[in-house]
Amino acid sequence: TFSGLIQLGDLSLPLLADGAPEAIGDHEFLIPSGDVTVVHPLGTTEFYRHGWNSWSPSGWRRLDEAPLRIYDSPQRLLTADDARNDTPHAHSGSAVGAIAVGDGEIILLGALGLGAPRVGATATTLWGTLEEAGAQWYLARGPEQAVFDRYAALLAERLGSRRRRAGRVWCSWYSFYEGISEQLVAETVAGLGDLPFDVVQLDDGWERSVGDWEANDRFPSGMAATAGLIADAGFRPGLWLAPLIALPDSEFATTRSHLLVQGPDGRPLVAGYNWGGPYYALDTTHDEVRTHLRELFTRVVGWGFRYLKLDFMYAGALEGARRAPVHREAAYRDAIALIRETVGDDVYLLGCGVPMLPSAGIFDGVRVGPDVAAFWENAERPGDPTGVGARNAFLASIHRSWLRPLFETDPDVVYFRRRRSLLDEDQRRLLEDVATVLGFKSTSDPVAWLTPDEAAELRTWLERREEVSQQARYVFRIDDRLVDLGAFV
């Protein structure tokens, strides 16, 4: 163990760790794996909290405010954050955390690998823990953006990063939800005309059941026919799947229950709640599941899909009883590596509901916030920063722009329609700017729902290639426009 002082700029801070720090630059250190505590004099300064999966809350809170987390619902917590490491009365988050020093500087502590790292802060300490040792820590002080950039670069070195770009995506979810059919898809694709989309992605609603990945009755010609129709119209066919979970009444769960992760009671582990009830997780360390995943992805790529939105993936990284005794985040990473190996390098993989660090180097793009909606505030769930809505999606996403060196960061769709939307013009425009800043452009609006002016706005936005630079935490320059998103935080 190590106990001594560490110099971070003008601060000389007591450090407790499982080994001695190694300086790798001015005010930056590597610290051996294990528990870390840094004692600081900054009191109830601001703390940066990073969520575990795509939907989990990320952002800055003063340490004398209530912690940023999901309140009042264990079910929501299980689905939308790392419930196992939640700290109801303390500020903490996943993998990385930071405290504000003043004058735009921060002290950041971040893990450089997996093992469910947790970072938290109190008015006197910044601390890090790991469920499983292995990952080193990075500790640094400096200007906020520079320190996050450096941390992301180190992560990219160790976990890998992918440079493939999705292009501009039309997604079916935020207009039709589960109500898609091959007829509706055909009409919608025809309506897109020559709008410069690269991908048309079918979302949830095509499958027989979550777990049973075959076309349902609304796609009587089969999925290859729909993929062909999209490709013939000049777009890359995209498809949504949640390959690591199964609903209790799916054929998969009822006939192959021995392939599900088990909970402490020996029953299938409840991995989360959606579609009106609980769902289970596949044990990806089981050979039969690995075979199943290879067959599934060979089939889907065989249908002609070249862009896959893989959702609810965190379920493969929950604690539970699996065949092989590997740490949950390692089991997850092995599973997505198997999927990548099966689909090859040319299929774009968008992760949704994925744990962030374990997805680096394998997913091309990652959703970095909860679901957007055509309204601003989620009034039904005031204690839940992961509730669907434009405000929550914006807040989480903007605090994750630093992840861009690892994968494309998807803040979810932008609305151009004014019909069937409660967003005011500032809120709608904000979503446009956030998507531009994060570098991922998608919408769900069918052209039939747009006025000619709205369709023209959409075309202009899709065609534009902006120059974006960050000036401060919430201030960006988009071409010659200075955009201050801080007004919405």
Ligand code: 9PG
């Ligand atoms: C399809 C949808 C869309 C959407 C995804 C995902 O935390 N939750 O309980 C939770 C449930 C559903 C959800 C997100 C979070 O939506 O994000 O884009 O693909 O599935 O069912």
